[in-house]
Amino acid sequence: MKKYVFPLILLCCLLIIRCKQKNKSDENKESFFPVLSFIKSQVAQIDTSLYSIKKIVLIDSTHSDTVFVPREEFKNLAKDFLDLPDLTEKKFKDRYIEEKLFDEQINRVSISYKPKKPEEEDIQKQEILIKPDPAEDKIASIFIDRVINNRDSFLHKIMFWQIDRSFQITTISQKPAKPETTTILKVVWGKDDEE
Secondary structure (H helix, E strand, O other), X not given: OHHHHHHHHHHHHHHHHHHHHHHHHHHOOOOOOOHHHHHHHHHHXXXXXXXXXXXXXXXXXXXXXXXXXXXXXXXXXXXXXXXXOOOOOHHHOOOEEEEEEEEOOOOEEEEEEEEOOHHHOOEXXXXXXXXXXXXXXXXXXXXXXXXXXXXXXXXEEEEEEEOOOEEEEEEEEEOOOOOOEEEEEEEEOOOOOOO
């Protein structure tokens, strides 16, 4: 009996060590790209920049307004981006699928997140385009497709952030017994006319 006790204890110790290593590897799994943190850093950068900021609003393709806005207003204009759920939070890890692709034609790496159950999530798609570079990869743009369903309204926001240049939010809204409206907000602060 005594000769079986030592191997049994050794086996138990090995199993405990193995389980602890497995838990550590789960903690070290690659996390989702921090889109919200990245956008917050862009907003902070613009807050201290000397860029002139231009706001363009187009409502139902019939009415357009273009105005320059003070830097203090920028954060409020970017509110839809700053209010996004943070997919890097642990609770989202099992609710979204990450996909990474390289597109040779446009020389971009795409990292996209799609919900496993789209009917239960606001964020329908989140995509980051990265321009690969041997010295340092550079984020080119962020695309977010968000749907918010309430009892009394439906909002579909198609959001596009072009790094160091501009952002655009297309909002399609529908309220009961009213026609659908589409509003496009574009805010430009950088060199929007370059590629």
